[in-house]
Amino acid sequence: MTGATAAGAAHLLPALVPTAAPSPSPTSDTVEEIQQVAADSWDWLLGVPLRILLIVVIGAVSLAVLRRVIRKVTEHIADGSSMLDRGPLRPLGASEVGSALLKAANPLANARRAQRARTIGSVLRSGATLLVGGTVAILVLDTLGVNVAPFLASAGVLGVALGFGAQSLVKDFLSGLFMLLEDQYGVGDVIDVGPASGTVEAVALRVTKIRDGDGTLWYVPNGTMLRVGNKTQGWAKAVVEIDVDYFADLDEVRAVLEEAAARVAQDPVIGTYLDGEPTITSIERLSAEAVTLKLAVRTAPSMQWEVARALRVQARAGLERAGVPLAGQLERLTAHRANLGTAAVAEAPVPGTQGAAPDDR
Structure with missing residues (x-):
């Protein structure tokens, strides 16, 4: 019995011990689905993110190139040099010595050109940043599938509102830019x-x-x-008006003014600012008290006032020497010349006293 019982237990043992279920083999449909998901993920990674990255990179490079070009051009304009003059054949003004001489010759014009160039360059750089940045933002939103039409419409409405609300500010900026x-x-x-x-x-x-x-x-x-x-762009003109007595000899006055202009032209400093021959108008105005003559001469920019002052000084001295009175000053001139004559007589030595020995009494 014992042997029969052991054999039966051994026969029932495989039935009592649970066996592991066999793993199912993957079907062709499951493999295709996995491959499709992987392909879609890879296509998405190579699609939207890559396009966004390319848009941003191209925008950044374009902005950097634009800003560099604008900066180079404005620097050349500010320095007064041309970008086309390169190498050993560039003119004297493009060399370091020539540039220094040109800057020293006209500092106001150089400062004016430099400020204008830098201001325009700042405006251009800001405009390039807004243009490139706005374009990149719109392209990125469109790549992400966002409908950009409402944004564009809102931006248009906002721009119109800002334009109406800040008309004076926009007018000032546009006027300054064109200026x-x-x-x-x-x-x-x-x-x-x-x-x-x-x-x-x-x-x-x-x-x-x-x-x-x-x-x-x-x-x-x-x-x-x-x-x-x-009043100081390009060239200027010094204008001096002289009011002389009604009965003054106009030919003599004209000759005095011509002599005064010649004296100013011979001045080693003021004379360098004159450009051309002076013109004298015989009768600019005529009234019961005076006759007005006008002396005008072309000068360098910003120097017309200095030249006009020098002309007045020489004209006054010449008229006084010639005995020509200004308007309403005939009696005063007569009294002044009489006083000068009396003083000259008083200071003159008495005839016959020169070299006489002093009285020893």
Whole structure:
């Protein structure tokens, strides 16, 4: 019995011990689904992120190139040199010595050109940043599947609202931009804009700073300048008006003024500012008290006032020597010449006394 029982237990043992279930073999459909998911993921990684990365990189490179080109061009404009003059064949002005001489010859023009170039360069760089940045943002949103039409419409409406709300500000900026591009005036120029007149100290896109003769600094918005008179651009003219007595000899007065202009032209300093021969108008105005003659001569920019002062000094001295009275000064001139004659007689030695021995009494 014992052997039969052991054999039966051994026969029942495989039935009592649980066996592991066989692993199912993957079907062809499951493999295809896995491959499709992997392919879609790889396509997405190579699609949207790669396109966004390319857009950002191209935008950054384009912006860097634009800003560098703008900076180079504005620097050459500010220095007064041409980008086309390169190598050993460049002119004298492009060399270091020539550039230094040119800058020293006209410092006001150099400062004016440099400020205009730098201001325009700043505007161009800001505009390039806004243009490239906006384009990159729109392309990235479009790549992500975002509908950019509402954003564009909202930006248009916002731009119109800002334009209506800040009309004066936009007008000032546009006027300043065109003023710089047209080179209407610059630092160091003496201008007359109506409300203020004086020397330009700074030029910006929105306002211009003007220092008048009293030392007051005026901030004039560029959009409010309806007209601008530049007194120091290109060349100037010194004008002196002389009012002489009604009965004065006009030919003699004209000769005196010509001599005065010749004396000023011979001056080693003031004479270098004159450009051309002076013109004298015989009768500019005629009244019951005076006859007005006008002396005018072309001068270098900003030097017309200095030349006019020198002309007045020489004209006054010449008229006094010639005995020509100014308007209403005939009696005073007669009395002045009489006093000069009396003083000359009093100071003259008595005839026959020169060399006489002193009285020894």
